[in-house]
Amino acid sequence: MDEDLATSTDAGFAGLGLRPELLRALADLGYEEPTPIQREAITPLIAGHDLVGQAATGTGKTAAFALPLLQSLEAGGSDSPTALVLVPTRELAEQVSQAVHRYGRDLNVRVLPVYGGQPISRQLHVLRRGVDVVVGTPGRILDHIERETLQLDAVRTVVLDEADEMLDMGFAEDIEAILAETPTERQTVLFSATMPPRIDAIARRHLREPLRIRMGRDTSAxxxxxxxxxxxxxxxxxxxxxxxxxxxxxxxxxxxxxxxxxxxxxxxxxxxxxxxxxxxxxxxxxxxxxxxxxxxxxxxxxxxxxxxxxxxxxxxxxxxxxxxxxxxxxxxxxxxxxxxxxxxxxxxxxxxxxxxxxxxxxxxxxxxxxxxxxxxxxxxxPTVTDLRARRLDLVRTTVQDAMSADDLDRFRSVLASLTDDADLETVALAGLKLLHEANGGDVDEQEIPAIAPMREREDRGRDSRGPGSDRFDDRRPGRGRSGSGPVTRVFVGLGRRAGLRPQDLVGAIAGEAGLPARDVGAIQITDRFSLVEVPEADAERVIRALSHSTIRGRRPTVRRDRPNH
Missing domain, CATH: 3.40.50.300 (P-loop containing nucleotide triphosphate hydrolases)
Structure with a gap:
């Protein structure tokens, strides 16, 4: 079994020119053959080319950029990182960091995930000891740059992972500012699930004659x-x-x-x-x-x-x-x-x-x-009737499966004693009733009201309003919000003097509070403070999350807005 795995791995990943330490790690992890994105990307990245890759989640793109990054890494050679990976969320920062650590374990690679919501003192301690690879969200990376606790002048490779997601979260200017702190003679790798014009614009500005690989939309759809x-x-x-x-x-x-x-x-x-x-x-x-x-x-x-x-x-x-x-x-x-x-x-x-x-x-x-x-x-x-039928069907299949078991003989004495006072059919029905009740029994629920599809509702609406009308109903779309519920304004004690921008607030709320960017409403930024509309139901969560976060290098005062500022 081990020989088969080693042979398969040698034929697959070794053919891409990876060093022995990486091949051992891949074999131990059970990686046998490179995925299409890995096969296309690893060799040119090892050769030093810039690359733009369109690849969706689940295609193996983390290994596609992490393995070449580790290939040329001289672990422990410098206190400053030689590789930087930018990701949109703290969860992805953790996952990419763990992957780089697993692949590079025999190289003693020093990896640090950097993101908001984690005590910055811990990150400062690790940075002072020295790291080889930093994986982080743009906001926290820029935070460290402004504090002068992260030096990027030794970086040889920059990876922008999930680039479209980072732009959707308002990190465009942060990315530009971070790239300006890295050497111009660097290798730049950009991965994105989609390729809107703004992603292509970043590639044209910051990548040098990049190789382009497209495995995103067609593969992911x-x-x-x-x-x-x-x-x-x-x-x-x-x-x-x-x-x-x-x-x-x-x-x-x-x-x-x-x-x-x-x-x-x-x-x-x-x-x-x-x-x-x-x-x-x-x-x-x-x-x-x-x-x-x-x-x-x-x-x-x-x-x-x-x-x-x-x-x-x-x-x-x-x-x-x-x-x-x-x-x-x-x-x-x-x-x-x-x-x-x-x-x-x-x-x-x-x-x-x-x-x-x-x-x-x-x-x-x-x-x-x-x-x-x-x-x-x-x-x-499903109706209540459908659900009752499904549960009875579950009873039938459960009994059918049990009938093929080879340990039924031990129940013969129980069956014999039961059939002394009742016929076999009554005993079987009683057993089925008990099994049915153990699976939830009869359903006692209210029917869920059915809703007509939009097309039917539109047709009925036109009939009731007369010819020529194509309005669906009387609702109006919200401005900057997807819902129609009540909103509240949140006060954030940072403004223009702190360099605050609308995208900073949107990115912080989406990244730290988990509120979709489309649910953030109107934003007003003054010299000293800002006001942002959020759904009333999410206000306390947003306040708690922002109160424990840093925005533009500062931890702001955050509360519900009080009129007459």
Whole structure:
């Protein structure tokens, strides 16, 4: 077995010119053959070329840039880092850092993840001792540069990972400022799931005759998801938790990830599912790395069947036995949908991707269909009758499976004593009743109201308003926000004098509080302070997160706005 693995590894990764220490690490990790992005990228990166790669989550791009980065690394040779990797989130910073450490363990590589929400004193201590590779979020990296605690003049390689995500979070100017601190004669590598014009503009400004590799949209969309069953259910917000439980009862996944937008939503859904009898675990940025590792260990070990997570916390995760990905909300960006459901379609695995959509989110589903080139089937929510039938079917299949067991003889004496007073059919029916009750018994739930698809509602609306009208209803889209609920203004004690920009606030709120950038409302920046609108339901979470974060190198005063500033 070991000889087969070594031969396969030598034929695959050794052919790319990697040093023996890296080949040993790859063999020990069980890596046998490079993925397409690794095969295309590693050799030119080792040769020193700049590179632009379009690659989605799950294609192996971390190893594609980490292995060449380690190939030429002289670990411990300098107190200042020789490689810098910029990532959009603290979760990804941890994951990339761990990957670099695993690949470079025989090289004694010194890797430091740098991100907000972690005590800066710990990062300062490690930086003073010296590091080889820094992996961090733009805001915290710039923070260290301004404090003069991170010197980048020795950097030979810069990697921009998930570049489109960093720009969406408002880090464009931070990236420009960071690159200005690195030597001009450096190798620059850029990976992005999508290639909008602004990404191409960064590549033209900062990369020198880069090699371009495209494995993103085609791989992450239609071609990568042929075995994933995609479906959506229309449900009002008030009934979403009940709908989720009912869908899970019918689908019965072996292992599933339920994606939510916020930490609070993750906790609420987790509690609800556990109350329904599922073994569900929460995974979000509020957990320590040890806690996240234990959660993932229980999921992979089978003691947990449902993982309820935010995008940030779940980025980069790959679970072999995953059968279902469930979107508790429609993702705000079509690319995010592709990244999520790609987890269940990796390596030719089959599975299901299910989305719970509120009526106002139907147009977002159309945008996803345009990106993937695939139709998302609109399904009817299971009724109480459907659920009762499913549970009876579960009883039947459970008994059928038990009938093939080879240890049934020990129950013959019990059966004989029971049939002394009752016929065999009555005994069997009583056993089936007990098994049915152990599986939840008869369903005693209210029916969930059905919602007509948007097209039907539009048609009815035109009929009622007369010819020529194409309005859907009387709602108006919010400015800068996706929801229509109440908002509140948050006071942040930093303003123009501190160099604060709107994107700094949006990036901090998205990165630290987990609030989608599209849910951030109007921003007003004065000389001394700033005001930002956020949903009322998320205000306290945003205040807590920003109060423990640094923005533009400072920890601001953050509170609810008081009028008459």
């Amino acid at each position: 239609a071609d990568a998801l042929p075995t994933v069953r995609q479906s959506t259910y229309l449900v009002a917000r008030a009934h979403k938790t009940a709908a989720l439980g009912r869908i899970l009862d019918v689908e019965m996944p072996t292992a599933a990830i339920v994606f939510c937008r916020t930490r609070e939503e993750v906790d609420e859904v987790t509690e609800s599912l556990n109350g329904r009898g599922y073994r569900a675990e929460a995974l979000h940025g509020g957990l320590s790395q040890d806690q996240r590792d234990r959660v993932m260990g229980r999921l992979r070990g089978g003691s947990t069947e449902l993982l309820v997570a935010t995008d940030v916390a779940a980025r980069g995760l790959d679970v072999e036995q995953l059968t279902h990905v469930i979107n508790y909300n429609v993702p705000s960006a079509p690319e995010a949908y592709v990244h999520r459901i790609g987890r269940v379609g990796r390596a030719g695995r089959t599975g299901a991707a299910i989305t719970l959509a509120e009526p106002r989110e139907q147009r977002m589903l159309k945008a996803i269909e345009r990106l993937t080139g695939q139709r998302i089937a609109l399904e009817k929510l």
